[in-house]
Amino acid sequence: MKINTKYHGEIEVKPEEILTFGYGIPGFGEEKQFILLPLPENEWFHILQSVQTPQLGFVVTNPxxxxxxxxxxxxxxxxxxxxxxxxxxxxxxxxxxIRETLQESTANLQAPIIINLANRKGKQVILTNTDYQTKHLIFAQPAGKKG
Known part of the structure; x- marks a missing residue:
């Protein structure tokens, strides 16, 4: 099937590539199907693209x-x-x-997205009793150095 995307234009998607979020994503409860797309020439970041809404694509990374x-x-x-x-x-x-200055970009560590690769089910989980924040600097320390 073909879908329109925010960053990749129109693309062909195989049904087995679709991730199903039974409860949607908080704030986007009606959005239940997404696909994970790579960002060209970037191994760190991907787009979690809504299958239904072309303009809804989240930049995501492996935290x-x-x-x-x-x-x-x-x-x-x-x-x-x-x-x-x-x-x-x-x-x-x-x-x-993502901020204009990449060094100021943040990750939401308080609400990770968990994907079961075996059945393609996904869920955004809100962590409680944690010090993790919704806006954690990802470039807080130089790569390869302990702070």
């Missing part, structure tokens, strides 16, 4: 690339809603807010 110590535990209800995936079947993403 562990930028914040090595990032760690959290999923609540049992979230695990079950994703189909109880094993650790190897899980992909974790953070939605980014």
């Amino acid at each position: 562990f690339v930028f914040i090595k110590e990032y760690d959290f535990e999923l609540d049992q209800a979230s695990v079950e809603s994703l189909g109880s995936p094993s650790e190897k079947e899980v992909q974790v993403l953070s939605i980014l807010t």
Whole structure:
């Protein structure tokens, strides 16, 4: 099937590539189907593109690339809603807010997106009892150096 996208124009999508968010994404509850698209010439960032709404595309990244110590535990209800995936079947993403100066860009570590790669189910989880923020600087320290 063909879909229109925010950053990639019109593209062909295979049904097996579609991610299903049973509850949508907070603030976008009616948006239940997304596809993960690479950003050309950028291995760190991807677009989580709505299948339904061309202008809805979130810039996302693997948070562990930028914040090595990032760690959290999923609540049992979230695990079950994703189909109880094993650790190897899980992909974790953070939605980014890209600023004009890349150094000021932030990641939402308080609400990671969890994807079960085995069944293509996704969910944005709101972490409670955590110090993680919705606007965590991803370039807070030089790459490869401990702060």
